[in-house]
Amino acid sequence: MSRLIAAVMVSLDGVMQAPGGPEEDTSGGFAHGGWVWPYAGEDEAMDGLFTQPFALLLGRRTYDIFAGYWPQVPGDAPHGGIAAAFNGATKYVATHRPDTLAWRHSHALGADVASAVRALKHRDGPDLVTQGSSGLLHQLFATDLVDELRLLVYPVLLGRGKRLFDDGTQASAFRLASSRSTAAGVVISRYVRDGEVRTGSFAGD
Secondary structure (H helix, E strand, O other): OOOEEEEEEEEOOOEOOOOOOOOOOOHHHOOOOOOOHHHOOHHHHHHHHHOOOEEEEEEHHHHHHHHHHHHHOOOOOOOHHHHHHHHHOOEEEEOOOHHHOOOOOEEEOOOOHHHHHHHHHOOOOOEEEEEOOHHHHHHHHHOOOOOEEEEEEEOOOOOOOOEOOOOOOOOOOEEEEEEEEOOOOOEEEEEEEOOOOOOOOOOOO
């Protein structure tokens, strides 16, 4: 079976919209695109994810951004290794336009995204890794399909924008497997699924 790993760059207040550049995603009037760039290089902490076999699981907007960028990155560029890994990986995409997936090794998930992802997880194959794709992540959290979170939490408040979690997220417990902080203040944490939410009370008997 494959694990589903959600790898996310997120602000202190949970915003994950447009980390890479001003024009990446301006929907909703978002005006802070490119907010990770003052911490350039911290995203390299995710490189370990892409040294083992993996498949990408993407929403359509993120897919279009990636498909327009990564195939153009040469192998000797600063991120050439990740570009080669992304270009060579199988891409599974949540889309209503399956006939327009031009990036090689791309496949549409179909109308029932949750069922398609569940079937992929039950096959023998590499782990599924998300990047960006807030709308898709909301579906995955609502159907309890995420096995692991890799979070890069940046020391910035954005106030508004697309967030990692919404009200549809299914209650679930995670265990902190590792954590470290960088000199720039980015907290890099790995959480693994740990059963159901456990509750109790501080009130006396």
